[in-house]
Amino acid sequence: MITLITVLIVIAAIALILIVLVQNSKGGGLSSGFSSSNAIMGVRKTTDFLEKATWGLAGFIMVMSIVCVMLKPKASSALQPEIGAPAPVNTNAPDLSTTLPTIPSNTPAAPANEPTTPPAE
Incomplete structure (x- = not known):
């Protein structure tokens, strides 16, 4: 039923667009084509x-x-949820907000005071 009403709204909107485009703000538009008084x-x-x-x-x-x-x-x-109520918590998912990335033990760490690239001359 909602789909039928939506389709009717779209058809009416297209018809409204066409009717507005036919009109002229100065009173011309479609009516200016009928110059004789004995028109239909x-x-x-x-x-x-x-x-x-x-x-x-x-x-x-x-x-x-x-x-x-x-x-x-x-x-x-x-x-x-009601307004103001806390959001439900998913207990199945791990809490990753407090974990830090770990460095594997087999990779050597670079000293902080030594530059990794030679200075440019």
Whole structure:
């Protein structure tokens, strides 16, 4: 059901994008193509239709988004820790935060005061 609502939201969003692109901010756009007054829908009716379609699609997207959130299955409270509660500790994993790397006993350690490379001349 959520997938169907999501698909409807995407289709409505694409239609809204197309309708907004057809409109012109100065009142032209698609309605400017109808120069004669005996057209099927007049200039004024085309502008009214595009404006109503814009508001209708925006409202549809808003309502469907709210419905999609309401239909989303809620996670059980046993899986989510409460706010302020300490995180559960995994006792099977070793604690590596306090261990230091060890140097194998068969490798000689270089003295700290001797340079490892000869000085450049």
